[in-house]
Amino acid sequence: MKVVSLASGSKGNAYLVESEGQTLLVDCGISCRTLVERMCRTGFELASLAGVVVTHNHHDHIDGLPVLHRKLPDVPIFANLMTAEACEATNHQVKEDFFTLFENGQEFDLGPFCIHPFSIPHDVPDPVGFVVRADGKTYFHATDLGLPLKSVGMKFREADVATLESNHDVMLLKSSGRHISLIQRIMGNRGHLSNYQAAELVEEFAGKKLKKLFLAHLSQDCNEPHLALKETCEALKRIGRTDVDVEALEQFAPGRVYDA
Ligand SMILES: [Zn+2]
Numbered sequence: 001m002k003v004v005s006l007a008s009g010s011k012g013n014a015y016l017v018e019s020e021g022q023t024l025l026v027d028c029g030i031s032c033r034t035l036v037e038r039m040c041r042t043g044f045e046l047a048s049l050a051g052v053v054v055t056h057n058h059h060d061h062i063d064g065l066p067v068l069h070r071k072l073p074d075v076p077i078f079a080n081l082m083t084a085e086a087c088e089a090t091n092h093q094v095k096e097d098f099f100t101l102f103e104n105g106q107e108f109d110l111g112p113f114c115i116h117p118f119s120i121p122h123d124v125p126d127p128v129g130f131v132v133r134a135d136g137k138t139y140f141h142a143t144d145l146g147l148p149l150k151s152v153g154m155k156f157r158e159a160d161v162a163t164l165e166s167n168h169d170v171m172l173l174k175s176s177g178r179h180i181s182l183i184q185r186i187m188g189n190r191g192h193l194s195n196y197q198a199a200e201l202v203e204e205f206a207g208k209k210l211k212k213l214f215l216a217h218l219s220q221d222c223n224e225p226h227l228a229l230k231e232t233c234e235a236l237k238r239i240g241r242t243d244v245d246v247e248a249l250e251q252f253a254p255g256r257v258y259d260a
Pocket residue numbers: 009010013058060061144217
């Protein structure tokens with residue numbers, strides 16, 4: 001199983017999982033042109049795409065979907081009902097048969113992938129994270145969540161490779177000059193994980209199999225890669241796990257391809 005981030009952050013998200021020559025896209029919040037270009041740069045072709053799974057209906061996770069769907073109408077786009085309805089309500093290009101529906105907690109198969117969607121707390125209708133299994137490996141994916149819940153941690157514990165949000169540094173966010181209501185939204189229980197909260201989840205739930213951790217959805221104004229890395233690497237050190245490779249993901253460039 002290979003995993004790579006094509007874009008990560010509030011200006012667009014797209015993550016790729018590969019197995020047996022087929023790829024699964026988690027979210028598509030970048031343009032189709034950027035998607036193709038970044039897949040190409042990381043050694044993948046659009047033709048390998050078996051399907052797309054959608055975490056929630058915020059723009060930075062879905063904006064590329066309508067063009068992608070026009071270009072590849074036979075590639076299924078999976079979402080739960082409330083996410084599908086929320087997308088239909090706000091985007092006239094998203095029609096009724098646009099999505100293939102899944103239910104949270106119900107595993108489904110797509111080519112070599114077994115996909116398990118699970119609930120996370122965020123300020124949209126019914127947001128999810130995913131556990132994806134293929135090649136005997138387990139990938140955990142959760143961005144855009146307000147709390148490091150135990151139910152999320154229990155999924156994280158299974159992972160060989162994981163993508164976890166590490167959105168902001170609390171001090172930088174508080175002194176950012178942003179409107180207080182926005183700061184409260186980001187810090188709220190249905191907002192985004194801080195570096196501290198991400199590290200907390202990692203410290204409590206990192207499983208024995210974990211080898212690679214991608215820190216995702218870093219705020220451009222209220223975070224620095226070295227701050228996110230420091231917080232999580234110190235947490236891993238405290239539990240004696242200096243063997244885990246941690247990488248902070250970028251908004252405007254793909255990450256490194258990890259071969260699990
Ligand atoms: Zn987002």
